Amino acid sequence: MANEEQTAAEPAARKRGRPLLIGAVALLALAGGGYAWQVRQAAHVAAKAAAPDVKPELYLPMDPPFVVNFRDEESLRYLQVAVTLMSHDPKAIEVAKSVDPAIRDALVSLFSNQEYAVISEDAGRRKLQGQALETVRKVVQARLGRPGIDALYFTSFVMQ
Template identity: 65%
Template sequence: MLAKAENPAATTSFADGTRIAFAAWRVVRRASHQLSALTGALAPSAKDEVFMVDEEQPEVVSDAPVERRSRMPLVIGVVVVLVALGAGGYLWQSHRAAHATTGKVAAVELSKAELYLPLEPAFVVNFRDNDSLRYLQVGVTLMSHDPEAINVAKAADPVLRDGLVALFSNQNFSIISDVAGRQKLQEQALVTVRKVVQARLGRPGIDALYFTSFVMQ
């Protein structure tokens, strides 16, 4: 099984955001040129200044500045809106890309075949049963489809053995002497192993634990 390819959502979204920002910049630039042209067209010429001081046309002199002032806020408002739209589009694309990236979990490369790891040598512990001292020998083998989990278990062998010895030596003879008791002990041993692998690999990794030998005296 192959690991899932890296999701290109973050790269695509960043490119989309860049295009939006560039388009907004072009619109702003075009609006700036239009604003400059409009301002130049609205600016009074020398002829207009002479005309403005003509006492015979007072109405024209008073109305022209009002028209220029009324158009300027409208043009500036359009430019501000265009800039805000471009920036908003870029931020939205970036936010969506971040969520898409964090929502994806890297796939684990698993083996189709079952991988086994015997924990050798077998475990030998003593435990008390009422006033008697009992002896227990257990052979343990781990199984997984995750090669990384097997490697982690190999590297953590001393930690695994310490946890399992503590578990085996804390048993009651009357409980583990029957099948149900041994199955429960087997489940507890698997939980112990998975905790160690989880702490190092970030996932339990081990699929099963088998008792290959189980001797009590």
């Protein structure tokens, strides 16, 4: 009989202990979640503090596209190039706009002195793009005192 009373008391004790167990698990889950949130917030704040303020990219399309003729061994060739300048410096973009004729003159001279065999290959186009960027930087630096232009993109490149 004592054995029967003991077995009847065990489920009642288990039922009383379950809310305590569930509460403990919930408390651990909340504590773990809170810790994870604080670590994430601290990492986010540290990343913001370490990252410098990045200025937005500003683009200046050089319209209309450049059109030049040049001769190779076989015939007269035609090149049409659309160019867009990129800078993070608004002052450099303003200077580039104001000296558009000087930039266009320098780029027309550069583009018309190319060899078809060179610029018909990808490496030649990349080299020409680098030369064009340096040409624009020289013109802008002469007026602004610093290169100012960060990139030059060929947005269209047509040869015949």
